[in-house]
Amino acid sequence: MSNLRHTCWLCLLWSHYQHCPIEIEWHGIWFVTGTFDYDLVVIGGGSGGLACSKEAAQLGQKVAVLDYVEPSVKGTKWGIGGTCVNVGCIPKKLMHQAALLGTALKDAQKYGWQIPGPISHDWSTMAEAVQNHVRSLNWGHRVQLQDNLFFFYELLFHTILKEYNFNTAILHFVFPIEVIMSLPLVWQIMLTAKNIVIATGGRPKYPTHIPGAVEHGITSDDIFWLKESPGKTLVVGASYVALECAGFLTGIGLETTVMVRSIPLRGFDQQMAGLVTDYMEAYGTKFSWRSVPKSVDKLSSGVLQVTWTDEQTGKDQRDTFDSVLWAVGRAPETKTLGLEKVGVKLNKESGKILVAADESTSVPNIYAFGDIGEGRPELTPTAIKAGKLLARRLAGQTNELMNYDNVATTVFTPLEYGCVGLSEEEAESRHGKDSIEVYHAFYKPLEFTVAERDASQCYIKVVCKRGGDQRILGLHFTGPNAGEVTQGFAMGFQCGATLTHLKETVGIHPTCAEELTKVNVSKRSGLDATVTGC
């Protein structure tokens, strides 16, 4: 039998040279070195997958983690860490910060800073710095995995769940690999495990029905890895991904248009969503409302020409852009897993895996969580927490289930929006308009005064139960550092905070957050909700 130390570089199972006790099939020749049972195999090395597997390893379980990134249509790919680290939260927040700093530089002059000459932004400098940070996170994860005696498999192509057998699920990984001679080789590696966890997340959707969309457009998978500025950009979509991207692109000085079919930030409180987009419009982002893209063509000059239908007039419009960014939704990564063969049930519409409260799927010993789970929030912190609890339950350490309620979030648009609990619409729908009381206030951050910045959209809304203890049902805040402001209040919310609790809390002065403790004008009263000076 061949020495696996030599053949292993071919199958790219780096980190596994010393003991490759797995069955390898190569062109029908079996190199059998022995069987290996894992306690846990986690498919997906993102926020959820890594948290789950690291927790399991710390509890003494034998864990294998598999991660694979199908390159985007444009060819972008990245290292371990999943969406959040590589093409989501992390690069997004850093680029958002770059944009905020641009605004801060403008404000700085009013505060006395002598800034000679006009300020300009260099995309390449920002992109390189952001990409380097992401790479350091990739490396950090790799070192951690290696450290914990993981077996980390970097799959080049597809993972196919082939058979299910009693207490052991057998995963068949098939990967065509191009080796030196450019001959495709097919490797099959079989891992056996007591439990399997699927945490493969999702990827951005392309509107494939629009001619030119796939060939000429990019998605959030690509924007953070561009080496050169995207230039004049059309962002299609009204999700937080679309608005956040359009927000920082505008902030760094690029001419940006957002194309919205119907409403912004579907699922979020619509009054707050309106404030977010009003601010963006006031700060230079163009919005093309009620517009549906029809086609994308590349002109001889290299620019992209987009034709769209203005749904209000019914007429077609046309304009040119350097880049078109599709932010029209995300699709779950289940297609290449061959789940039907094993019997894991999916939601027909969304394609996501149907999961129970304990993250179990329709097949015993196979679990799924994170973005891939039907009905789950598409957020990193919930995936991380759910993953850790799942690992603990599988190791027999706890029975605690993940609590998906009361999860606070923040949209990092130029004017940030943080919230926890129900939107006003949702509260009305659940409790009835007469059974809720909405307290609100328009406030002005102190820092905006000297900077002569418009604060028209800085707003707070506390939705409470009417009468009784006036329990807080939802809390909404637009303003600077919304994430930092909301986090603390989220704990109060988790503890069942009431309006009385809020009013009994003494504010920290001078801050924006203190305005939450001072709300006293209800919408029902019709009184002016603008906060006056202190």
Place this chain on the structure above:
Amino acid sequence: MSHYEEVKVHGYDEFCKAVSERKGNDIFAYFSGDIDTQGLSWCPDCVKAEPIVRGEMSHLPEGSVFFYCQVGERPYWKDPNNEFKKTLKLSGVPTLIRYGTPQKLVEEECFKADLVRMMFTED
């Protein structure tokens, strides 16, 4: 004849000069406390890590350069303002880095042959 080049340097200036002469190469650098006449460093972790790092050097990529850099004597190293700490942002010795990338292994991480090999073979 090995497939990589080993360059021994001593001190920050010598290190920087030697690196600038080899731009365009895949550069790895191992920073260690100074070696005495017996071949032992004042840094016990460096003494422990060196054979482990050397044991993995056969995995270095073709055409790469491996710098063995002695940083200086113990008092120099302990000074928080020394150039290695200030400019190269080293936090401890031994440190193994892949120059120009975020890949680095610090102190006890250098004791793990797996991690060293991972850095040498990473794409």
